[in-house]
Amino acid sequence: MAKEIKNILVTGAVGQIGSELTLALREKYGNDNVVATGRKTEPSPVLRDSGPFYFINVCSRESVEEIVKKHDIDTIVHMAAILSGDGEKNPALAWDVNMNGMMNILDIARDHKMAQVLIPSSIAVFGPGTPLENTPNDTVLKPTTMYGVSKVCGELLCDYYVNKYGLDIRGLRYPGIISAETLPGGGTTDYAVAIYYEAIKNKKYNCFVKADTRLPMMYMPDCIKATMDLMEAPFDNLKHHSDFNVGSMSFDVTTLANEIKKHIPEFEVSYDPDFRQAIADSWPSSVDDSAAREEWGWAPSWDIEGMTKDMLEKLGKRHKEGKL
Numbered sequence: 001m002a003k004e005i006k007n008i009l010v011t012g013a014v015g016q017i018g019s020e021l022t023l024a025l026r027e028k029y030g031n032d033n034v035v036a037t038g039r040k041t042e043p044s045p046v047l048r049d050s051g052p053f054y055f056i057n058v059c060s061r062e063s064v065e066e067i068v069k070k071h072d073i074d075t076i077v078h079m080a081a082i083l084s085g086d087g088e089k090n091p092a093l094a095w096d097v098n099m100n101g102m103m104n105i106l107d108i109a110r111d112h113k114m115a116q117v118l119i120p121s122s123i124a125v126f127g128p129g130t131p132l133e134n135t136p137n138d139t140v141l142k143p144t145t146m147y148g149v150s151k152v153c154g155e156l157l158c159d160y161y162v163n164k165y166g167l168d169i170r171g172l173r174y175p176g177i178i179s180a181e182t183l184p185g186g187g188t189t190d191y192a193v194a195i196y197y198e199a200i201k202n203k204k205y206n207c208f209v210k211a212d213t214r215l216p217m218m219y220m221p222d223c224i225k226a227t228m229d230l231m232e233a234p235f236d237n238l239k240h241h242s243d244f245n246v247g248s249m250s251f252d253v254t255t256l257a258n259e260i261k262k263h264i265p266e267f268e269v270s271y272d273p274d275f276r277q278a279i280a281d282s283w284p285s286s287v288d289d290s291a292a293r294e295e296w297g298w299a300p301s302w303d304i305e306g307m308t309k310d311m312l313e314k315l316g317k318r319h320k321e322g323k324l
Contacts, residue, residue, distance in 0.1 A: 003115035003168065005075045005231070007033050009067060011058050011105070012079030014038035016182045017120075017174070017223060019047055021077065024224045026051050035071050037064075039080065058101035065108055074115040077231075078105045084124050084279055086186030087147035098150035106161050106169070116168045118231055121155050121243055123175050123216060124148035124188075127282045135284035137245045137291040144282045158242035168235050171242035172292065175216035177223050178307065180314040188279045192217055192256060195269070196308075199260050200315045201324060204268045207253055209277050211269075214252035214285045219302040219310075222248050226298060233296035240291050247289040248300035249307075259308045 008025055012018040013036035023046065026034045031051035036043065043053055052071065056063040058080045067073065080101060087094030102119060109117045124147050129140040141152045158169045176189025183193065191207050192215075198205035218226075226246045251259075257269045292298035302310075318324045 003074070005029065005115055007035070007071055007073050008075045008077060009035045009037065009064075009071070009073045010077045010079060011037050011056070011064070011101075012039075012081060013047065013053070014041045014043050015079055015185050016179055017177055017220070017227075018079035019044065019182050020179065020220055021079065021224055021227055022047060023050065024228065025077070028228070035067060035073065037067065058104060059096055061104040061108065064104055068108055068112060073112070076105055076109055076114060076117045077227075078102060078117065078119045081150075082147065083185055083187040084122075084145045084147040085188055085190070085276055087150075088145055088275065088279070091146040094146040095150055098147065099153060102154055102157070106157065106167075109167055109169075110161065110165045114167065116170065116231065117158075118227065119154060119158055119169065119171045119242065120227070121151045121171045121173045122147070123173055123283050123287065124279075125152045125155065125173060125243075126284050130284065132285050135245065135287045137240065137243065137288060145279055155243045162241050169242055170230050170233075170238070170244075172226060172230055172244040172246045173287070174223065175218050175246070175248065175287070177218055177220060178311065179220040180311050181220070188276045188283070189215060189217065191253065195253075195256060195260065196311045196315055197324065199264050199267045200312065200319050203264060203266050204270070205257075206270045206272055208272060208274045209253060209280050210273050211254045211271055212252050213277070213280050214250055215280060215283055216247060216250045216285070216287050218246070218248035218300065219307040222300045222302050225301070226292075229298060230292075230296055238295050240295065244292040244295075244298075245287040245289040246292050246298055247287045248302065249304050250286040251304055256304065256308075259304055260312070263308065263312050
């Protein structure tokens with residue numbers, strides 16, 4: 001059985017997912033029991049003021065361990081990472097943060113006998129040779145980016161620590177994540193977020209991938225739900241550990257643009273593919289998440305129609321208030 005979760009450390013808490021996940025964890029476990037950390041970027045006022053926050057460097061074990069000891073941390077949610085687009089600009093940094101930083105987290109978890117560690121993975125683990133439609137959970141993993149390489153290594157390393165040290169380590173392969181609250185941080189699927197912001201602000205968007213690019217996506221409320229559902233699942237139910245596919249919806253850019261046009265008829269999209277097109281082409285169009293559904297009851301709640309309506313309502317309100 002899984003140990004009880006009491007005090008949680010969130011790394012990468014200022015990032016797109018981390019910022020919203022931290023607040024959700026604080027609501028469930030208590031503000032003072034969820035410690036948020038970041039590297040350089042200033043947290044939002046609500047993140048900073050709702051509970052403990054520290055600047056740390058995950059590549060420095062001492063930096064992390066100081067906070068673990070100070071707050072008697074028993075669970076780590078390790079969100080800190082260099083994503084695919086930024087990782088291709090600086091592969092050495094991506095490897096250092098994504099691998100050496102993760103090794104520090106795993107070793108600290110082992111030495112302090114943590115109740116649980118959650119380290120997300122990504123659809124970036126897939127590449128040439130992987131079936132692109134309904135991609136199986138267990139399949140060929142030959143990524144073409146340093147981010148993807150580090151995530152494959154990370155999945156294997158996490159499973160190694162489960163088997164060798166008996167640690168409770170879990171991870172899910174995030175698809176593209178779309179949020180009305182936080183901008184993304186250098187990933188290949190960023191267009192699916194930026195398109196909404198530009199539709200509201202400028203009624204036009206110049207997309208960095210082609211119109212027929214189709215990828216798995218997920219609305220942030222489902223992303224938070226999937227993460228917390230996996231954290232709360234009985235460990236004994238899990239046959240997989242660090243590599244769960246999680247699906248929600250898949251669509252190409254044209255379909256997304258047309259959905260936005262239902263609400264903003266004058267919206268226009270142009271296309272100017274850059275280096276991220278090749279990355280997108282190596283990723284699945286949809287994923288088979290039957291393992292997550294069977295082992296911990298995963299089920300998404302949002303589709304493209306509901307997400308688009310909600311995104312445009314929230315962003316439109318903030319735009320009118322001058323906050324976008």
